[in-house]
Amino acid sequence: MVGYVDMITSVSLLFLYVLTSNFAFAKTFDTKLSDVIMVVVSQPNPYHAGRARELQLDLKDQIKGLGTNKPTVYLTHKKWPNKMGLWTIFPLLEKLQETSSVTKWVLVCEEETRVDLGKLQTFLQQYDPLEDWFIGHGLEDKEATIIHHFAPPNKLKFPDFAAGFILSFPLINRMLSRWPDEENFRADFTIDPKHELASYILMDDVKLTHAPELCLAEQGDHCVSYIKQKFPQCGEAIPDDDLFVAVKTCEKFHTERVPVVLDTWAKETGHIEFYSETADSSIPTIDLGVPNTERGHCGKTIALMKRAVTEEHIRDRKWLLVADDDTLINIPRLRQLLACYDASSPVALGERYGYQVAKGQGYEYITGGGGMVFSMPMVRRLVDQCTCPQNDSPDDMILGMCLRRLNIPITHVPYLHQARPDDYSDGFLSRHIPVSFHKHWNCDPRAVYRLLKSYDGVESRGDHSKQTHVEL
Template sequence: MRPLSGRCFGVPAVIALLTCSLASAIDAEDVKKDAKNSQNLGKSGTSNKNDLDLKEVVFVIQSQSNSFHAERAKQLEQNILKQAADLTQELPRVLLVHLLDKHDGAWTILPLLPHFSTSFSRNSSWVFFCEEETRIHIPKLLETLRRYDPSKEWFLGKALHDEQSTIIHHYAFAEDPTIFKFPDFAAGWALSFPLINKLTKRLKSESLKSDFTIDLKHEIALYIWDKGNGPHLTSVPEFCTDDMSSPKTTSCATMFRTFLPLCGNPVKEMAVFVAVKTCKKFHDDRIPIVKQTWESQASLIEYYSDYSESSIPTIDLGVPNTERGHCGKTFAILERFLNHSSDTTTWLVIVDDDTLISISRLRNLLSCYDSSEPVFLGERYGYGLGTGGYSYITGGGGMVFSREAVQRLLDSKCRCYSNDAPDDMVLGMCFSGLGIPVTHSPLFHQARPIDYPKDYLSHQVPISFHKHWNIDPIKAYFTWLAPSGEDVTSGRKQTLYKEEL
């Protein structure tokens, strides 16, 4: 692995946390023992005789306040209620996360558990969580949940695992990363109320740590497991991420379409400006990869460096290169975009020189967003959310701004506290102060393809990956991100998505 100090731009939050996270390494043998005990509990705790009514299931949609995402979540809510009405059952409660709590940390779920415990534990058995694009077959879901005794502590989901230790999870379980399972949120996941009540008691006695939220599904599984004091994830085969058109879904309670959102014509090429951050020492090894892969998809693109080189060409904004963060350079890019680009260029994309991205797919995705709204889009991380912190878009996977978002940001006078401050985190603080939420898309990735479970990527049409460490970045691009016609995304052609629920 390339030394971490070799970067010319800001160290991501995940790397900054690495040292302290490694100190809390977990013993693999304990995990194996706990997993075996969990399996034994499953054998003794499952039953086909549990009488479960739909009203005993609380549905929680992991929604977002952006207008596109809020509408998708609302459509799923209506679909759940319609299925319930068709079954002539009492309608269940369906909650949208972005409406439950205006605090920026609501999306991390754990802060909401005390509310669920207080409000629903007396008359409910399960909380079922799902994403806005999860598709649920309600009769099959009820049939599946009836197998599990709701008086016991259950953590149910479709199990994912790391195939190798990864920086995303701070190299947890380095000896054997396959032993720890965490849920694929796209398939839906469930907690029984005895477990929710137990977690609530723990949350009240010890507040959540004020640190980073990076991969929520893994971090929730770690919190629930509690170093062996809580249950492991129980894998439920009926929780699926197979495409809805697949014959495999006949036995599934949940499904998930492999899709790239398309809400009309793709955004025009000249509406998207791409800014690439680089520095002189990476001109020779990183910039050629950009030019051999995705540069031709960007009609408007500029390279920003600490050195002007006409053969690329690069632009020196007069901000010195820094070894840590690059906040000063990023804000100079924002100002240049606002002051020197056409008003018809409504989107700005800022990437690192080792980001691999599909601009053509991004143009499809952006068709679903209103550029007249302040949109800040990418892969969402969180900092200090348990103590009133903020969310931010992690820079390596690409940060996407609507022109309106850039205008409001620069009008606010919120700026870097130093040139080498982490730009993505400062942007998160600024937008949080403006009351503008970040918008998350799982199609952006801060790390390499090999850092994610294959099963997780199998139901995505990804937009970006980041880093060239120990991979062939050109091969990675043409495997995962190349335009339609050369597109090999886990063996499938690109799928556009215009379905109504």
């Protein structure tokens, strides 16, 4: 009889546990759209500002009829036009903390993000806004990579910003209570802000909550957000005659790297020159009168820019691409990209890095390996205003300092890449079409070039890397 009673008691307790568990699972929180600040990390360049404005108008159409239940929407280049480094997120969070005392959630996204506001409100109601939440579409490394300082792979999920990511305000306040944490977090260089943000938040023992509802692909029924386009569509590509290509090399790479360029992407343009410290008629290369340096190459870069604005066959072109001899470029795709920009204004395009910008100071710069692209008016400004402290000063950083003094912002494009395909997560590469990759080490560069030519997503990635790892 006792055994029977114990069994009934156990069954009752199990039934009660199931009921309470289901109740907890079904619990929702009273979150409204008015509890949300949406921040679009936007840029002042007219093309990018226009894309951000298109997102803003899409949100306004959804907001019609919502009354007071609507999110606050900011475009960073409009709301805080003079604040440095908002794209690194940390200075942005400081500004948001100043502007709001009642907001529960912050959703940060990019100009190509599209958000379904009705689904967003329903999605957020499953999370307690009084707790620490970091929510996004999780990416992760498959191997240790240079862009993440060779952090152990598969140890950290980080969000794709273009799908949007969400922070609760308690977490923001906790983050900022110790920012910057000089002893435990490297904040001098910003290379990949999504990875660096996740690394900092993990110091508070908060991991990214992966949300597939924040989508990388085109819009689906389950998607709270999605990415509008994989590559800009701005009409016909610029003519080949509008683009001049300058490749930096040196004598020791005349037989190693230069042949790869000549066999691959150099064939895609009729206007290309190779600059070295040694004139080699077999390539040919041009001696700029600047000795080779092991690193930096500022003297060589400024010299080739001076040549570009003085030589008759170059100066009337509209765009200058400065590339390394181990850069791999899809020139037709670059010409398609440049159709989005005004070559008559000073424009500097590339993959944006930053020095001290996470602290709201310092300067941004185009990292050189992925290719630096300048309109000719921009080249003339740089030649007039820029000098190299030394020939081996870092050219990309010196140019960034010059642009900062000229008050001309870097225009970041997510299609030019400082590293190899294997240095980026599959998810990140799946959501856009690349224009360039960089580095010949530990890979077959011709295979990477073939990948670049045929790229339509991660499914196109071939066996282009060796399995061994080489430290830099």
